[in-house]
Structures are given as structure tokens and as C-alpha cells.
Amino acid sequence: MPKGADHRLTPFMHGYANPARFLRLARTLTAPLLVAGIVIATLALAWGLFDAPAEQLQGDSVRILFIHVPAAWLGMGAWTGIAVASLTELVWRHPLAGIAARAIALPGAVFAALCLITGSLWGRPAWGTWWVWDGRLTSMLVLLFLYLAYIALADAATRDGNDQSRIPAIFGLVGAVNIPIIHYSVLWWNSLHQPPSITMGKSAMAAPFLLGLLAATIGFSLIFGGVVLARMRAILANQQAEARLRRRAMEAVDA
Amino acid sequence: MNTVIKAKHQRLVLVLVALAALIGAGLLAAWALRNQASYFYLPAQMAGNPPEVGRAVRLGGMVETGSLRKEADGVTIAFVVGDGKAQVPVRFKGIAPDLFKEGSGVVAEGRIGPDGTFIADNLLAKHDEKYVPREMKDMTEAQARKTVQETR
Numbered sequence: 001m002p003k004g005a006d007h008r009l010t011p012f013m014h015g016y017a018n019p020a021r022f023l024r025l026a027r028t029l030t031a032p033l034l035v036a037g038i039v040i041a042t043l044a045l046a047w048g049l050f051d052a053p054a055e056q057l058q059g060d061s062v063r064i065l066f067i068h069v070p071a072a073w074l075g076m077g078a079w080t081g082i083a084v085a086s087l088t089e090l091v092w093r094h095p096l097a098g099i100a101a102r103a104i105a106l107p108g109a110v111f112a113a114l115c116l117i118t119g120s121l122w123g124r125p126a127w128g129t130w131w132v133w134d135g136r137l138t139s140m141l142v143l144l145f146l147y148l149a150y151i152a153l154a155d156a157a158t159r160d161g162n163d164q165s166r167i168p169a170i171f172g173l174v175g176a177v178n179i180p181i182i183h184y185s186v187l188w189w190n191s192l193h194q195p196p197s198i199t200m201g202k203s204a205m206a207a208p209f210l211l212g213l214l215a216a217t218i219g220f221s222l223i224f225g226g227v228v229l230a231r232m233r234a235i236l237a238n239q240q241a242e243a244r245l246r247r248r249a250m251e252a253v254d255a
Numbered sequence: 256m257n258t259v260i261k262a263k264h265q266r267l268v269l270v271l272v273a274l275a276a277l278i279g280a281g282l283l284a285a286w287a288l289r290n291q292a293s294y295f296y297l298p299a300q301m302a303g304n305p306p307e308v309g310r311a312v313r314l315g316g317m318v319e320t321g322s323l324r325k326e327a328d329g330v331t332i333a334f335v336v337g338d339g340k341a342q343v344p345v346r347f348k349g350i351a352p353d354l355f356k357e358g359s360g361v362v363a364e365g366r367i368g369p370d371g372t373f374i375a376d377n378l379l380a381k382h383d384e385k386y387v388p389r390e391m392k393d394m395t396e397a398q399a400r401k402t403v404q405e406t407r
Binding site: 053054055056057058059062065087090091092125126127128129132133134135173174177180181184185188189190191192194195196197204205206208209 | 263266267270273274277278281285288289292293294295296297315351352353354355359362377378379380381382383384385386387388389390
């Protein structure tokens, strides 16, 4: 059984391979992450809605920025997380990696959808259209579909048995190709969507917008972290309950 | 113990090779798509390699300052779209979006007419990456910077 041997080899990497240790940490972190995230996000969004300045061209519709951009970043960041977890699953067979990837998928999909919806609402007044098939919008829609496919695949793999987690892991890794495409879509191709306002150390965004955006991003990220931990705990609890049921059934057969 | 290390390294190398091939394929596809995936023609592209007359295309660029005028019928507007290298005259009959104005970006959907004028059926305003509060728009760059400094 290579898993046990792995354990002794890399104690650092596998310090949290034992779910009990991970669960202790996750239990203490979930609530603080969620509470802090909700407080910060609520404050940032309230400021953005009522107190932020109107933009010179967009007017009040600029306020959707404080949801749209964090949602887009987290939607892309979440798939990056799935890809890293999938790599860990495929190469090191870390027992928590597949669970982490599955836990990330749903909040990632929600953020991708939120990004598309708020972007569409902004597009109507700003561009004069709800939707166009340019590089950025299309690749972001592809990301949402990838999430839905990943969720369906991971669910099917779990239903079929424990050793099937490699198939969603391969899909999670392959799907990561879309992430740089989303980022560079506005630079490689002419698109209706504007290029990034914030690049390495520079911002074409005035300070109040930038600070509000940063605060909202921190808030949403904390919520994301809390949701992922809560979902990982739920998946682990499910697995334990199932294992216990199976053991009971075996005992009943033996008796 | 040795075999465990080996199996792990083998997996790592395999996954990395597969990943490199995948990224290579993705880059090739993106490179091949660089023309097809563009949402619009720039004026320079339209001048250098014009699409055939009557084919539905999009033209994107900046509305040249001072070029916008309303025609006698009151609903048709004419303006010039430029990108610093070439200019294309555009005519459009209908309601332009709120953000459409001189000196800002536009994407026009339509076709090239026989006289070289672009006949637009629809206009989309293109917002750029700059976000400036309304109170600061009439200030000069230096004034705006000073205001930002003061409020910090």
C-alpha cells in the first residue's frame, strides 16, 4: 500500500493527510472566515452602492464593478485551485486533494455565473447590448460550462466508487488551459470587453474604485475560503458515514 | 521505498509532459484563431485587407474628435472611426448608446458600402480600462493627483 509509505516519506506535505487533523483546523477556521468575509463584503458593497463616486462615462452603473470583478477573479482563481488540487491528486495521491477540488467546484461555478450575470447587466447600459460573442465573454461562458461538467463528472465518479477520482482530476487539469485564455483574450484579440485596468503595479482605475474593489475582493475571498472548508467537512463526513454503514452491513452479514 | 519515489516521480514527469503538450496545443490554437477570434476589424486592418462589399463585418476604433455630425433627416449620424493609422467614414441610422461620443471607443456592426463608407446597422459603445470619478473628470491630471493626495 503506497499511501502509508508516502506518509513516512514526506511528513510535511502529508501532515494533513490524516483527516482528523485537517478537520480540527477546518472546524476552527470555517466560522471566522465566513463571518469576517460577510462583514467585509457587506461593508464594501454598501459603500460601493451608496457612497462610491459615479464614474465620468458609466455613471452609477460603475457600482456593479465591486461584485463583477471579484466574482471574475474568484471564478478564475477557483479553477486554478481545482487544477493545483488535481495535480496533487494525480502525482502525490494526497487523500484530501480530490475532496478539495470537489469542494471548490460549486462556489467557483457560482462566482463564474455571478460574473456573467453582473457583466451582462452592466453591458446593457455601457455597451448597448446584453451579450456579444467576443473572446472574453465567450471564454468566460466556457469556464462556467467547464464547472458544470466538472461537478457532474465528480458526482458520477463518487457514485461509481472511491477509485474513480482520477478522471475528474484529469479534467480539472485539462480545463486549466482556459484560464490563461480568459486572461489574454482581451490582449490577443480585438474584443468589446476592455483590457485589464489593473496590471503589474499599475492601475488605470482611480483610487476610490481601486480600494473599494480590493476590500470587496478580500471579503468575497474569505467567504469563498469558508465555504470550501465547510464543503470539505461535509464531504468527509459523508464518506465517514458511508464507511460506517458499509462496516455495519459487513458485520451483519458475518453475524 | 525506492519504488515509491520512482512511481511518484514518474507520475510527476508524465503529468508535466502532458501539461506542456496541452499548453502548447492551446497556444497554437489561440495563435491560429488570432484573426477569426477577433470581434472586429480595426480601421488599419480594413484599409489593408478590406472585406468584400456587402459582407457583414464589425468595425472597431475611436470616434475621431470633431467628425460627428447629424444629417438633415435628423436620425442619421455620420462620423469617422480611426485607430491612429487609418480612418473609415461611418454612417448610422438609429439610436446610439449613451456612452457613444467623440473621442471614445465604438464597435459598429454593418457592411462596407460601394463608396468605401461603412454602413452601420448597430452601434456598441466600447468602454476603456480607465475608471475616473465624475467629480474628477474636469480636472487636469495634476489637479486630480493633488486631490487624491489630499484625501489620502
